[in-house]
Amino acid sequence: MQNVLLALPPIYLSRYQLRNSLFEPSVLLVNTLGSLKIGEVKEMNFVLTEEQESIKKLVREFAEKKIAPSAAERDEKELFPREIFDELGKQGFLGIPYPEQYGGAGMDSVAYAITVEEISRACAATGIGVSVHTSLCSWPIYKYGTEEQKMKYLKPLAEGTKLGAFGLTEPNAGTDVGGATATAVLDGDFYVLNGTKVFNTNGGEAEIEVIFAITDKDAGPKGSTAFIVENPTPGLSFGRTEIKMGIRSSVQREVIMQNVRVPIANVLGKVGEGIKIAMTSLDGGRIGVAAQSVGIAQAAMEAAIKYSKQRVQFNKPIASQQTISFMLVDMAVQIEAARLLVYRAAFNKSNGIPYGKEAAMAKLFASDTAMKVTTDAVQVFGGYGYSREYPVERLMRDAKITQIYEGTNQAMHLVISGSIMR
Numbered sequence: 001m002q003n004v005l006l007a008l009p010p011i012y013l014s015r016y017q018l019r020n021s022l023f024e025p026s027v028l029l030v031n032t033l034g035s036l037k038i039g040e041v042k043e044m045n046f047v048l049t050e051e052q053e054s055i056k057k058l059v060r061e062f063a064e065k066k067i068a069p070s071a072a073e074r075d076e077k078e079l080f081p082r083e084i085f086d087e088l089g090k091q092g093f094l095g096i097p098y099p100e101q102y103g104g105a106g107m108d109s110v111a112y113a114i115t116v117e118e119i120s121r122a123c124a125a126t127g128i129g130v131s132v133h134t135s136l137c138s139w140p141i142y143k144y145g146t147e148e149q150k151m152k153y154l155k156p157l158a159e160g161t162k163l164g165a166f167g168l169t170e171p172n173a174g175t176d177v178g179g180a181t182a183t184a185v186l187d188g189d190f191y192v193l194n195g196t197k198v199f200n201t202n203g204g205e206a207e208i209e210v211i212f213a214i215t216d217k218d219a220g221p222k223g224s225t226a227f228i229v230e231n232p233t234p235g236l237s238f239g240r241t242e243i244k245m246g247i248r249s250s251v252q253r254e255v256i257m258q259n260v261r262v263p264i265a266n267v268l269g270k271v272g273e274g275i276k277i278a279m280t281s282l283d284g285g286r287i288g289v290a291a292q293s294v295g296i297a298q299a300a301m302e303a304a305i306k307y308s309k310q311r312v313q314f315n316k317p318i319a320s321q322q323t324i325s326f327m328l329v330d331m332a333v334q335i336e337a338a339r340l341l342v343y344r345a346a347f348n349k350s351n352g353i354p355y356g357k358e359a360a361m362a363k364l365f366a367s368d369t370a371m372k373v374t375t376d377a378v379q380v381f382g383g384y385g386y387s388r389e390y391p392v393e394r395l396m397r398d399a400k401i402t403q404i405y406e407g408t409n410q411a412m413h414l415v416i417s418g419s420i421m422r
C-alpha cells in the first residue's frame with residue numbers, strides 16, 4: 001500500500017490524503033511529515049531494470065566463456081590480457097556509462113558497476129583494468145574535457161580501441177597526494193612534464209594516460225593540473241613492473257617523464273584543478289573497486305558452496321555441518337549488503353545525487369567483505385583451499401588489494417568521517 005502511494009504523482013497523493021479512507025494514519029504521516037516533500041516523490045525499488053538485467057546476463061556469459069577459463073594461468077604467469085580488453089571493447093563493455101555520441105553504451109552507473117562485478121567474478125585482475133580505464137581515465141575526460149578532447153580521447157576509450165590509465169601516485173605521495181612532486185612547466189604551446197609516477201595500472205599498455213603534475217608549487221592544493229598524455233610521446237617511458245601478491249595479470253608500472261612535451265590543448269579542466277579532478281575521479285573509481293570486491297566475494301562464495309556440497313567427511317557433505325553452512329550464510333548476507341551499497345552509490349552517481357560518501361562506504365564495506373568472505377572460503381576448503389589447485393587462494397590474494405588502492409580503508413574512514421561530522 002505504501003509503495004503504491006509513493007509511486008503516485010503528487011496531485012493524487014494529496015487527493016488520497018484528503019480522502020483518507022484507504023490508508024493507515026502512519027502511512028499518511030510519512031508522506032506529510034516525513035523526509036519526502038510533496039512534489040519530490042521518487043519511486044523506490046530494489047529490482048534491476050530490464051537494461052541492467054540484460055547487461056548482467058551478457059557480461060556474465062562473456063566473462064564465463066572468455067575470461068574465467070584462463071584466469072588462473074594468467075595469474076600464475078603474470079600475463080596481461082590485452083586481447084581480452086580488445087574483445088571487451090568490441091562488445092561495448094569498455095564504455096558502458098558514456099553517451100553513444102562519445103562511443104559509449106549510454107547506460108547508467110549501476111549497469112557499469114554490474115559490468116565490473118561480473119568481470120571480477122571471473123577475473124579480478126581484468127576487473128580492475130576495466131575500472132581504471134572507465135572510471136579513472138575516461139570519466140575525468142567526460143566530466144572535465146572539452147568537446148574536442150572528448151571526440152579525440154573519450155571516444156576511442158569508450159569504443160575500446162584505446163586503453164586508459166591514471167597517474168596520480170608517486171613514490172613519496174600515496175595517501176598524501178599533496179606530497180606529489182612531478183612538475184609541468186609552460187613552454188610556448190606546450191607543458192613540459194618531469195617526474196615519476198608509480199603503481200600505474202595499465203601503465204605501458206594504455207595509449208591514453210590522465211596524469212597529474214604541479215604547475216605552481218606555491219599554490220598548495222590549487223597547484224596541481226591534470227593532463228591527457230598520449231603513449232607514445234617522446235620522453236615518456238615505463239620502468240619497473242610491480243610483482244604482486246594478487247591481481248597478478250593486471251599490470252602496474254612506473255611512469256617516467258623526462259621532458260615530456262604535452263600540448264596546452266591537452267590540459268584537462270582548468271590549470272590548478274588537478275586535485276579536484278583527481279578526487280572526484282576517485283569518488284567514482286571507488287564504485288568500481290567496490291563492485292570488483294563484490295565480484296571477488298561472489299566467486300568465493302559460489303566456489304565454497306559447491307565444494308561444501310561435494311566434500312564428504314564423517315560420511316556426510318561438510319555443507320551439512322552447521323558451522324560450515326552458517327559460514328556460507330554470513331557470506332551471503334555480507335555480499336548482499338555490500339552489493340546494495342555499491343548499487344546505491346552508483347544510482348546516486350547516475351541521478352545527480354551526491355555520491356562521494358556513499359562510494360567510500362561501499363568501497364570500505366565491500367572490500368572488507370571480499371577479504372572476510374575469501375578468507376572464510378579458504379577455510380571451507382580446508383587444506384585444499386590453501387592449494388593452488390583450487391581458485392579460492394587466488395581470490396583471497398586478489399581481495400587484499402581492494403582494501404588498499406583508490407584510497408586505503410583508513411583513508412575511507414577519513415572521507416566518511418569528514419562527511420558525517422560536518
Ligand SMILES: Cc1cc2nc3c(=O)[nH]c(=O)nc-3n(C[C@H](O)[C@H](O)[C@H](O)COP(=O)(O)OP(=O)(O)OC[C@H]3O[C@@H](n4cnc5c(N)ncnc54)[C@H](O)[C@@H]3O)c2cc1C
Pocket residue numbers: 132166167168169173174175176198199200201202244252401404405406407408409410411
Ligand atoms: C595494485 C595497485 C594498483 C594501483 N593503481 C594505481 C593507479 O592506477 N594509479 C595511481 O595513481 N595509483 C595507483 N595505486 C596506488 C594506490 O592508490 C596507493 O598505493 C594507495 O593510495 C596508498 O598509498 P601508499 O601505497 O603510498 O600508502 P601510504 O599512503 O604510505 O599508507 C601506508 C599506510 O598508512 C596509512 N595512512 C597514511 N596516511 C594516513 C592518515 N592520514 N591517516 C590514517 N592512516 C594513514 C594507510 O592507510 C596505510 O595503511 C595502485 C596501488 C596498487 C598496490
